[in-house]
Amino acid sequence: MASLVRKLEQFVRLSPVDHVILNRASTERVRHFGPRVDIVREGEKPKDVHLILSGWACRYKQLEDGRRQVVAFFLPGDICDVNVFILREMDHSIGTITQVAVADLSREFFDQVAAGHPRIVTAFWWETLVNAAIQREWTMNLGQRTALERMAHLLCEIWLRLRLSGLTKGDSCDFPLTQGDLADATGLSKVHVNRTLQELRAAGLIVLKGKTLAVPNLDRLMEAGLFNPNYLHMDHEGRQLDAASITDTAVG
Amino acid sequence: MASLVRKLEQFVRLSPVDHVILNRASTERVRHFGPRVDIVREGEKPKDVHLILSGWACRYKQLEDGRRQVVAFFLPGDICDVNVFILREMDHSIGTITQVAVADLSREFFDQVAAGHPRIVTAFWWETLVNAAIQREWTMNLGQRTALERMAHLLCEIWLRLRLSGLTKGDSCDFPLTQGDLADATGLSKVHVNRTLQELRAAGLIVLKGKTLAVPNLDRLMEAGLFNPNYLHMDHEGRQLDAASITDTAVG
DNA sequence: CGCTTTCTTGACATGCATCAAGTCGGGTGG
DNA sequence: CCACCCGACTTGATGCATGTCAAGAAAGCG
Numbered sequence: 071m072a073s074l075v076r077k078l079e080q081f082v083r084l085s086p087v088d089h090v091i092l093n094r095a096s097t098e099r100v101r102h103f104g105p106r107v108d109i110v111r112e113g114e115k116p117k118d119v120h121l122i123l124s125g126w127a128c129r130y131k132q133l134e135d136g137r138r139q140v141v142a143f144f145l146p147g148d149i150c151d152v153n154v155f156i157l158r159e160m161d162h163s164i165g166t167i168t169q170v171a172v173a174d175l176s177r178e179f180f181d182q183v184a185a186g187h188p189r190i191v192t193a194f195w196w197e198t199l200v201n202a203a204i205q206r207e208w209t210m211n212l213g214q215r216t217a218l219e220r221m222a223h224l225l226c227e228i229w230l231r232l233r234l235s236g237l238t239k240g241d242s243c244d245f246p247l248t249q250g251d252l253a254d255a256t257g258l259s260k261v262h263v264n265r266t267l268q269e270l271r272a273a274g275l276i277v278l279k280g281k282t283l284a285v286p287n288l289d290r291l292m293e294a295g296l297f298n299p300n301y302l303h304m305d306h307e308g309r310q311l312d313a314a315s316i317t318d319t320a321v322g
Numbered sequence: 323m324a325s326l327v328r329k330l331e332q333f334v335r336l337s338p339v340d341h342v343i344l345n346r347a348s349t350e351r352v353r354h355f356g357p358r359v360d361i362v363r364e365g366e367k368p369k370d371v372h373l374i375l376s377g378w379a380c381r382y383k384q385l386e387d388g389r390r391q392v393v394a395f396f397l398p399g400d401i402c403d404v405n406v407f408i409l410r411e412m413d414h415s416i417g418t419i420t421q422v423a424v425a426d427l428s429r430e431f432f433d434q435v436a437a438g439h440p441r442i443v444t445a446f447w448w449e450t451l452v453n454a455a456i457q458r459e460w461t462m463n464l465g466q467r468t469a470l471e472r473m474a475h476l477l478c479e480i481w482l483r484l485r486l487s488g489l490t491k492g493d494s495c496d497f498p499l500t501q502g503d504l505a506d507a508t509g510l511s512k513v514h515v516n517r518t519l520q521e522l523r524a525a526g527l528i529v530l531k532g533k534t535l536a537v538p539n540l541d542r543l544m545e546a547g548l549f550n551p552n553y554l555h556m557d558h559e560g561r562q563l564d565a566a567s568i569t570d571t572a573v574g
Numbered sequence: 575c576g577c578t579t580t581c582t583t584g585a586c587a588t589g590c591a592t593c594a595a596g597t598c599g600g601g602t603g604g
Numbered sequence: 605c606c607a608c609c610c611g612a613c614t615t616g617a618t619g620c621a622t623g624t625c626a627a628g629a630a631a632g633c634g
Contacts, residue, residue, distance in 0.1 A: 131458065133467075151451065153447050156447055156448055157455075157555050158555065161458070161553040162458060191436075199403065199406065199409055200409075201454070202403070205458060206381070206414060208461045209393045210391040212461060213508070214390070216589080217589075257465030259592075260613090261590090261614085262590055264613065264614060264615090265590095296386070300413050303413070305411075500580065511623050511624075513622090513623075513625095514621085516582060516583090517583090520582085532631090
């Protein structure tokens, strides 16, 4: 949960009590999953909200003929969908990439937050809005960018999100995605993903080997991906704001 | 505003007071825009939330070299982004397609709702979650579907959303989008959009002429688009639920 | 009624998919 | 500790869906 709080505090300063609440929620009901396993399946009734404590997962949708699209990656500290249980059934599945530890957040937890912890509510809205922005950017990515740009863009996004959660060391990070995963996320074929990665390597933009990615020059990779980080809303505004002044006005 | 309340009540039964609140908010500060004009631009500080009272608009993003992606269409009754003002700057623009009337919803309005109208809060979360689901489906659409499937899918979605808001008559509806708009939304070229539409016409799946679309056989169009309406979450659950029982438990 | 935007059609180009056949690497059991 | 095996990666040859370019026809609009 460290990464969740770390992430949310980029935006809102949380009180000690808020910390306690979040800590409790993220240690109470924890489940562990192996790699390449489904956590929730399309069509099921959503019950709890899932908080990824460790490991990587993804959200994906599938057509009857097997075509599969990864529509989001979940990294440690990510919340799958605040308040999903409002909906009657899942319109997508969530599956693990690596081993994953998940905390199940109950409806009651969100009630409690709504009733008495406005800063957390604000932080959850922020999380929701940023996720929406990321999804829009993926739409843009698939609709307008070339294979090379698309791949570079995706790698930039993952890199920055990992860094925000403190999961990079120097210029490298763990990178458990296979070329097949990247294909499903970018809408490219596996073969073309392979060739695109080679192109990025040849240009010195990435070093990708085993399950480790290094980005020797982020600016150049961002250029290659026509990457504008504004949509991640990492502006750290909350750092300067007194939480009370936000929470009294920002939430619905 | 009729269409907003109509839409939200598919999900939650609102109280008379809730109606009054929403009515007031959507008549207080109304602005009118001509067709093909920007309402908000990327980079601006979001101030109010926009509720589309009448007309069509879209959300779009643009690359520096001019490539443009429409990432969402707004129809009457749609709210652009609940609580956007939490974010420091817009990561996309909103532009009109037709003439549009917009109600500006203030931060204070959302505070008021948050403080005393839990059913509306629930309804807003529902709206937010459904919009997120739509955005995911667009990602899927661009990543996996062929031109023909993609176009059929988009038309199905628009059709169902219009129908939900009571904006279809029989098997036809107003359809102000140009082939250029469709191209920007589907990630196809204008020329290919033209050919794809002709194919749909030749198959008898649509009648599209002037600014009117007719769908003689929705089921067949849905088949062609591999369209599964689950992501629109139109299950009307709220109709049966007593609002109180939802609002006491569903919101954060 | 002329001007501009939108639509349509044809010819040609290309980015990426598909098919097919390896090679590498890392986990596992003998 | 080796040998095998299976998933992940790589490479080449070929095909096709969709893009691009160009020009004209229709349709809206002042």
